[in-house]
Amino acid sequence: MSWQTFIVDFFTYGILLYSVALLSSYVFIALYSVGITRDHLRKNTFTDYRILASSDQLPGLSILAPAYNEGNTIIENVRSLLSIHYNNVELVVINDGSKDDCLQKLIEGYNLYKTDHFVNEQLSTKKVRGVYRSHNPVYNKLIVVDKENGGKADALNVGINIASKDYIVCIDVDCILEQDALLKMALPFMEHPGKRVIASGGVVRIVNDCVVKNGKILKINLPESFIPRMQTLEYIRAFLLGRMAWSRMNGLLLISGAFGAFDKEIVIKCGGYNHKTVGEDMELVVRMRRYMEERKEPYKVTYIPDPLCWTEAPNSFQILGRQRNRWTRGTIETLWFHRKMFFNPKYGFLGLVSYPYWFFFEFLAPIIEFVGFIALFFFAIFGLIDWVVFLSLFAFILSFGLLYSMFAIFIEVITYNQYNRTRDIFKLILTAIAEPFIFHPFVVWSAIKGNIDLVQKKNSWGEMTRQGFAKPKTS
Amino acid sequence: MKILIAEDDLLMLKTLEYRLKKDGHEVIVSRDGMEALEKIEEASPDLIITDIMMPYSSGLEIAGAVRQKSSTPIIILSGMGQENVVLEAFKLGVDDYITKPFSPNELIVRVRRFMFANAVR
Amino acid sequence: MGHSLITISIQLPDASSFLSSETHSLIKAVIFLLALMTGLLVYILISLLFKNRRERLRKRLSRITDLLIQRMLFNEDQEFAGNLTSGAGRFLKLKTFRNLLIEELVRAKKNFSGVAANNLQLLYQECDLSNDSYQKLVSRRWYLKAMGIQELAEMGQNKSFDLIFELTNHSNEQVRMEAQNAVVKFSGLTGLNFLDFLTYPLSDWQQIQLINQLGDVDQNASDYIRKWIGSSNNSVVIFSLKLAARYHHFELHDRVALCLTHPSEEVRYHAIKTLKEIFDENTSANLVKLYDAEGLRNQLVILEVLQNIGTEKELPFLEREFTRDQNEIRLAAGRAIARVADMQYLESRSVSTEYPWTEIIQQIKGELRK
Numbered sequence: 029m030s031w032q033t034f035i036v037d038f039f040t041y042g043i044l045l046y047s048v049a050l051l052s053s054y055v056f057i058a059l060y061s062v063g064i065t066r067d068h069l070r071k072n073t074f075t076d077y078r079i080l081a082s083s084d085q086l087p088g089l090s091i092l093a094p095a096y097n098e099g100n101t102i103i104e105n106v107r108s109l110l111s112i113h114y115n116n117v118e119l120v121v122i123n124d125g126s127k128d129d130c131l132q133k134l135i136e137g138y139n140l141y142k143t144d145h146f147v148n149e150q151l152s153t154k155k156v157r158g159v160y161r162s163h164n165p166v167y168n169k170l171i172v173v174d175k176e177n178g179g180k181a182d183a184l185n186v187g188i189n190i191a192s193k194d195y196i197v198c199i200d201v202d203c204i205l206e207q208d209a210l211l212k213m214a215l216p217f218m219e220h221p222g223k224r225v226i227a228s229g230g231v232v233r234i235v236n237d238c239v240v241k242n243g244k245i246l247k248i249n250l251p252e253s254f255i256p257r258m259q260t261l262e263y264i265r266a267f268l269l270g271r272m273a274w275s276r277m278n279g280l281l282l283i284s285g286a287f288g289a290f291d292k293e294i295v296i297k298c299g300g301y302n303h304k305t306v307g308e309d310m311e312l313v314v315r316m317r318r319y320m321e322e323r324k325e326p327y328k329v330t331y332i333p334d335p336l337c338w339t340e341a342p343n344s345f346q347i348l349g350r351q352r353n354r355w356t357r358g359t360i361e362t363l364w365f366h367r368k369m370f371f372n373p374k375y376g377f378l379g380l381v382s383y384p385y386w387f388f389f390e391f392l393a394p395i396i397e398f399v400g401f402i403a404l405f406f407f408a409i410f411g412l413i414d415w416v417v418f419l420s421l422f423a424f425i426l427s428f429g430l431l432y433s434m435f436a437i438f439i440e441v442i443t444y445n446q447y448n449r450t451r452d453i454f455k456l457i458l459t460a461i462a463e464p465f466i467f468h469p470f471v472v473w474s475a476i477k478g479n480i481d482l483v484q485k486k487n488s489w490g491e492m493t494r495q496g497f498a499k500p501k502t503s
Numbered sequence: 504m505k506i507l508i509a510e511d512d513l514l515m516l517k518t519l520e521y522r523l524k525k526d527g528h529e530v531i532v533s534r535d536g537m538e539a540l541e542k543i544e545e546a547s548p549d550l551i552i553t554d555i556m557m558p559y560s561s562g563l564e565i566a567g568a569v570r571q572k573s574s575t576p577i578i579i580l581s582g583m584g585q586e587n588v589v590l591e592a593f594k595l596g597v598d599d600y601i602t603k604p605f606s607p608n609e610l611i612v613r614v615r616r617f618m619f620a621n622a623v624r
Numbered sequence: 625m626g627h628s629l630i631t632i633s634i635q636l637p638d639a640s641s642f643l644s645s646e647t648h649s650l651i652k653a654v655i656f657l658l659a660l661m662t663g664l665l666v667y668i669l670i671s672l673l674f675k676n677r678r679e680r681l682r683k684r685l686s687r688i689t690d691l692l693i694q695r696m697l698f699n700e701d702q703e704f705a706g707n708l709t710s711g712a713g714r715f716l717k718l719k720t721f722r723n724l725l726i727e728e729l730v731r732a733k734k735n736f737s738g739v740a741a742n743n744l745q746l747l748y749q750e751c752d753l754s755n756d757s758y759q760k761l762v763s764r765r766w767y768l769k770a771m772g773i774q775e776l777a778e779m780g781q782n783k784s785f786d787l788i789f790e791l792t793n794h795s796n797e798q799v800r801m802e803a804q805n806a807v808v809k810f811s812g813l814t815g816l817n818f819l820d821f822l823t824y825p826l827s828d829w830q831q832i833q834l835i836n837q838l839g840d841v842d843q844n845a846s847d848y849i850r851k852w853i854g855s856s857n858n859s860v861v862i863f864s865l866k867l868a869a870r871y872h873h874f875e876l877h878d879r880v881a882l883c884l885t886h887p888s889e890e891v892r893y894h895a896i897k898t899l900k901e902i903f904d905e906n907t908s909a910n911l912v913k914l915y916d917a918e919g920l921r922n923q924l925v926i927l928e929v930l931q932n933i934g935t936e937k938e939l940p941f942l943e944r945e946f947t948r949d950q951n952e953i954r955l956a957a958g959r960a961i962a963r964v965a966d967m968q969y970l971e972s973r974s975v976s977t978e979y980p981w982t983e984i985i986q987q988i989k990g991e992l993r994k
Contacts, residue, residue, distance in 0.1 A: 070767040074774065074798055076734070076833075078582040081556055083832045085866075111564060113556050115585060144986035148951040165594065166567055207558055218828035221859050242537060244559045293921070420650045427657040434661055438668045441675070450672060457665070514690055514728060515735055521694045582735075606738030607697060 036412055039403050046396060050389055051428060058435050061272035065333055065443055072334070077211045086116045087217050088193030089210060089289070093121050093201040094183035099128035103137040105201050108243025110169060114210040118169050120187045121201065125154075125177025134172050139163045151185040151300035154178035159190065180285070181301035181308040188292060188300055197289045198309075200339065204235060204245060205287070209336040213289045216330035226316050227290045228330045229275075229283030231267045233446075234260045235338035245338060250452045255348060256341045257459050258467045265436040268333060268443070275331035279382040281317070283329070285309030287337035294319065305365070307358015314366050314383075321375045335444060349474040356478025359391055394475035426464055433460035504618050507531045507548035509539035509565060510580070511557045519552070522607055523614070536560025540568060548575065550617050552610075555581035555588070563588075563595060570596040576617045580605065682724060688715060689725045693732055696747045697740045716751055726753050730778045748779045761787065766796040773799070777806030785810050792818035801830050808837040813845055819852050825859040831866060838867075846873040853879055861886070862894045869898040877902050884914050893922050900929040908934050912941050920952070927956035934964040947975055955984055962988050 080086065091109060095102055102121075109119055123131045134140060145159035153175070160172040175186050184198055197213060199205070206212075209230065216228045236256040239247040251257040274280040283290075288309070298319045301308045313329065320327040342348040363386060370387065372379040407413050437456050440446070447456065506528045510516040513534070520530045531546055533539040537559035543551065551569065555562035566577050577597040581588075584602040592600055599613055692712055715721040726748070733744050748754065753775075760772030761784070773791065776784040788810075791803035807815035816834070826834075845867070852864035853876070865883065868876045880902065883895035892914075899907050911926045918926065927945065930938055942964065945957035958981075962970045967989060975981045 071798055073767075074770060074802065078556065078734075079833055079836045080829075082583040082585060082588075083836065084585050084587075085828070085832050085835075111559075111561055113561065115583075115588065144983070144990050146951075146955065146980060146983040146987040148955065150951075207556070215829060218832070221825035221827045242559070244537065417650070420654060423654045424650055424657065427654055427661065431657055431661050431664070434664050434668070438664055438671070441668055441672050445672075445675060448672065448676065450669065453668060453672060512731070512735070514693060514732055517690055518694050518697055518732075522698055525698070603735045604733075604737040604741065605735070607736065607740045608738060 032410075032412070036407065039400070043396065043400055046388075047425075050393070053385070053389060054428075054432055057273040058269050058432060060276060061269045062439065064276040065268065065272050065439065068333060069443060075215065077208055080211050080215065081113055081115065081208075084115070086114070087195055087214055088116045089114060089118075089195050089197050089214060090187070090191030090193040090292070091117060091119045091197045091199060091210075092184055092187035092191065093119065093199055094124050094180055094187065095121055095126065095130055095201045096124045096177075096180075096183075097126045097128045097130060098201055099126065099130040099133050101202060102130050102133055104243050106134065106138070106170070108204065109199075109201075110167065111207075111243075112205055112210055113207050114214070116193070117210060118171060118191070118193060120171045120173060120190055122173045122175060122183040122187045124179070124183040125175060131172070131174050135160065138167050138170060138172075140170075140172055145190070147186075147189055150189055150296050153182050153185045153189065156186060156189075179303055181303035181305075184308075185300040185303070188295060191292060194292055195289055196292050196295065197287075198285065199337070200286045202340065203232070203286050204240065204243060204338040206245075206334075206336050206338075209287075212332055212334055212336060213287075216332065217289070217291075220328055220330075223326045223328045224291065224294075224320070225328050225330055226294045226320060227283055227288060227313055228332065229271065229280065230287040230289075230332050230336045231271075231334065232263065232284050232286050232337050232339050233267075233335045234263060234341045236341055236343065238338070248446050250447045250455060251341070253343060254459070254462075255343055255345065255467075257455065258463060259341045259348075261433060261436070261456055261459050261463070264440050265433060268439050269436050271331050272333055274382070275329065277377065277381070278328055279377055279385075280329045280331055281314055281382050281386060282310045283313050283331075286339050290316070302365070305358055305361040306354045307362050310358055311362040311365065314362055317378050318366060318369060318375065321378055333443070335446065345470060349470065349477070352471055352474035353478040353481060356391075356394070356475040357482045359386065360479070360482055363387055363391055394472045395479065397472050398476050429464060430460055433457075433463070504550060504621055505529045505531065505546065505548045506550045506552060506614070507533065507539065507543055507546065509533045509536065509551070509553040509557060509562065511535060511554060518607070519610075522611065526611060526614070528614075534558075536562070536565055539565055543569060543575075547573075549621050550614065551575055551577045552580055552614075553577065555579060555583050555592075563592060566592065566595045566597050576620070578610075578613065578617075580610070678720075681720065685715070685718075685721050685724050686728065688712060689721070689728045692725070692747065693728060693744065696743045697732075697736065699743055712751070722751070722753060722756055725751065726756060726775055729753075730775055733778050745780050754779070754781055757781070758784070766799050769796075770798045770802040773802040773806050777802075777809045780810075782810060789815075789818065793822055793824065797824075800824060801833070804830065805833055805837050808834055812838065813848055816848065816852075819855065819857075819860050819863070822857055822860060825857065826863050827859075831859075831863045834863070835866065835870065845871060846875050849873060850876060850879055853883065858888050858891055861888075861891050865891070865894045865898045869901040872901055874902045874904070877904055877907070881907070881910060884910065889919065889922065892918070893925060896922060896925050896929055900932055903933045908938050912938055915941075920950070924952060924956050927953070927960050931956075931960045931963045934960055936964065939965060943973065946973065946981075951980065951984070954981070955987070958984050958988050959991070962992060967992060 093109060098105065106119070106121060121134065123134070139162050140160040141163060142158045143161050147156050147159070155176045157174040157176065160174070162168065162170055171190060173186055173190055175183065188196055195214070195217060197210065213228055213230060217225045234251060234256055235245065236251040236253070237249045238245050239249065251260055271280060285308070290312070294316055295312070298315045302311050302315070305311050317327070317329065342351055363383070366383070369375045369379040369383045371384060375383070404413070434457060437453065437460070441453065447453065506523055508516060508519050508530065510519065511534055516532050516534065520532050523530050531542055531548060533542050535558040539553065540560060543565070551565070553562040553565050562579055562581060566579070569575055569577060578599040578601060579592050579597050580601045580603065582603040589600050598617070601610060601613070729744055729748055733741060736744065757772045757775040757779070760768045761776065763769050763772065773788055776788065785807065788803050788806045791799055792807060794800045794803060804818060807818060809815070849864045849867050852860050853868070855861050855864070861883065865880060868880055877899070880895055880898050883891055886892050886895065896911065899911070908930060911929060915923060915926055930942065934942065939961065942957050942961045945953055946961060948954060948957070958970060970976070970988065971985055973981070976985055
């Protein structure tokens with residue numbers, strides 16, 4: 029056989045095999061997530077959150093909200109966080125060396141004074157400049173920490189050192205939480221006797237174009253502009269299908285940095301957030317799981333599909349590109365740090381399924397796609413392409429992707445039904461049709477740039493602090 | 504007497520409205536904390552009956568906000584019965600605290616008490 | 625999922641006859657997917673239509689149920705109930721209406737007590753809604769079963785007690801939980817008798833619900849609790865420890881103290897916490913004896929308990945712990961010393977001028993000031 033046919037065959041069969049595996053995993057995830065979502069919703073109707081709210085046995089939560097140059101909105105954001113229903117809670121706002129008047133605004137707005145707080149440095153961090161509390165008893169749940177700039181991971185670690193409760197809830201200070209978000213978040217930690225629930229993740233939804241007043245959502249709308257709407261679809265797909273299926277298998281690797289709760293003791297034992305990666309949210313979950321696997325302790329990472337947290341999605345290709353670039357680097361770094369687990373039976377499901385899945389279908393997918401595209405280009409030049417086959421295959425893939433998106437929309441309609449106008453559903457479907465031509469290539473390109481940046485070592489460290497905080501990640 | 508009720512459970516809200524109207528009161532209803540605050544501002548009621556766990560603003564926030572401006576009597580009507588919540592409420596200056604499940608008849612009697620106080624003033 | 629589907633589209637080349645022979649079936653597959661998609665689209669639209677329509681119907685019906693419930697709540701002479709329901713007779717034939725009415729009644733019942741609550745129960749009986757609930761109870765679907773239990777219990781249908789009691793060790797968690805809540809609602813502490821044979825663990829959340837349901841204290845509770853503390857089901861032991869603490873059963877002190885040597889760390893943790901509520905003059909000494917063999921979590925909770933019940937006899941021990949190598953322990957021991965003796969005593973310790981004790985003392989000072 030000539031070298032040409034060899035190369036062509038190699039690509040053909042390799043990519044074919046890969047595609048079959050990928051498509052099967054999609055089919056599996058879609059179908060596997062349905063049952064668990066349905067059960068969750070049914071179970072939810074029996075849960076009287078008022079009993080939970082009025083109990084004095086609630087697990088203590090410390091909300092950690094890092095803030096960097098948020099002076100314009102910080103007062104409102106903190107007020108909104110303070111108004112959430114939960115009895116046993118403290119709110120730790122960490123000012124990560126903001127260059128604006130963030131701290132000053134907090135001091136004035138909440139009548140703060142500097143306390144003599146001993147910071148038990150269980151995790152080593154940048155220097156803490158001061159711990160503040162309010163004179164006003166109404167704000168007795170509020171603690172403000174002022175520290176030297178060190179990036180999001182470092183800020184969260186300071187928060188962990190300060191936190192006095194058993195569980196930490198990490199959030200982006202600018203996201204909007206539903207009033208019962210903490211009650212719903214706390215419940216999984218009390219529901220699994222015999223297993224230690226080490227972390228619990230929540231859904232992140234997109235707030236663009238929703239009507240918001242005083243930090244509360246009055247009306248949910250589908251985003252008007254294309255990029256956020258595209259992400260709405262992406263998030264529905266990821267949160268309603270992907271994460272649900274993974275959590276059912278107890279294989280969830282990622283809890284979005286915008287809203288997640290963790291068992292503080294385990295977090296500290298594994299060393300807290302890693303400030304050497306831009307994907308600190310994913311890295312922490314992987315490390316905590318690894319820790320539990322190594323100690324052979326039964327554990328669980330749970331996930332709640334109810335829309336609890338709302339966040340502003342990037343509205344320009346530039347910002348979106350930077351975000352995806354960062355996600356890619358975060359994924360690669362996490363996979364690299366924990367490469368020991370790759371197909372390592374010692375790590376059970378984590379090593380044999382979760383990790384390899386991420387490696388092959390999250391990390392490799394954009395690369396394979398990109399390489400495939402280049403190969404296609406050359407094959408076309410050399411006239412090696414049978415266009416009939418190509419086009420029918422292309423049509424097959426497109427329709428498969430579209431079907432998957434529609435299935436996600438379908439699940440959204442029969443469950444939370446937040447975009448309940450027929451017009452909105454059609455808009456979402458049109459968005460799904462447009463995705464492979466506009467949005468998807470861009471996302472792939474951003475991922476490739478992330479790979480290149482990482483290889484060129486033009487990565488994270490310095491840049492990270494300035495960029496501020498990573499947006500939630502979809503899986 | 505002009506009474507404002509803030510309660511997110513619609514049935515509960517309508518029921519209270521129905522009963523208080525039967526007692527000859529003028530009733531203003533609001534289904535969430537924000538609506539309540541707005542209506543308090545514009546209608547200045549003689550008595551406020553509020554739940555704690557409501558969307559947007561909790562009953563305690565409402566109590567705090569009202570107390571900064573006026574001494575309008577406030578009755579909290581809530582499922583939360585923990586000591587620290589009740590204490591916090593009274594610290595904020597509420598006048599009465601009723602825990603759910605509650606007897607509507609008892610509520611009416613308590614409301615009447617405030618009515619007499621109102622008449623005396 | 626980084627949706628890398630088109631990825632695959634690259635694959636293209638033919639050269640090998642493999643694909644070309646497959647082209648035909650590929651096109652078939654595309655047609656199949658497209659058909660599936662169209663089907664799904666239609667299904668989505670129909671679901672949406674039905675969902676919104678059901679929503680509207682419920683809204684309309686709920687106006688009637690609300691009215692019915694409102695009237696009933698404040699209905700002083702109860703004969704009226706008959707008249708009231710006869711007006712709604714037409715609607716009561718509708719299953720949707722009955723289900724909605726039950727749902728609203730159950731929800732309302734949770735809010736009201738006294739005459740109002742009794743009236744709601746009366747309405748439920750007048751409308752003969754218990755049949756619906758019983759039907760759900762015998763359903764094989766767990767969520768219907770659980771719903772039936774909840775309705776019967778909330779509406780005080782005592783006759784269903786035996787049927788429900790049998791479900792307290794059911795294999796489905798939700799059914800089990802609702803059944804447990806129900807029997808406690810029916811008969812308080814004696815309802816808890818299912819703990820005798822419960823093989824499944826009680827989750828923390830379920831314990832909260834049971835305690836909430838249990839409400840006030842029963843005088844002779846301690847005999848029951850004593851029995852359950854000896855259970856082989858650890859979660860039952862923990863639950864009974866919580867009950868002992870909650871109702872301050874001092875007479876159970878010795879039985880609880882026995883749990884300090886329980887093999888489960890979790891049980892010991894709760895035993896320590898319970899002793900804080902029902903301590904006697906030996907408790908502190910017992911805890912100190914236990915201390916060295918415990919892990920960090922239990923050590924911290926012992927120090928916390930000593931803050932409240934410690935005496936001067938424990939001071940030497942607390943001072944030893946104050947100088948230990950872990951900051952959490954130092955802080956907890958420092959707090960205990962400040963409470964057992966006083967702030968001055970704490971400040972006069974020899975380490976108090978060194979790092980980090982100076983800072984620790986400052987913080988404790990701040991806390992006490994509040």
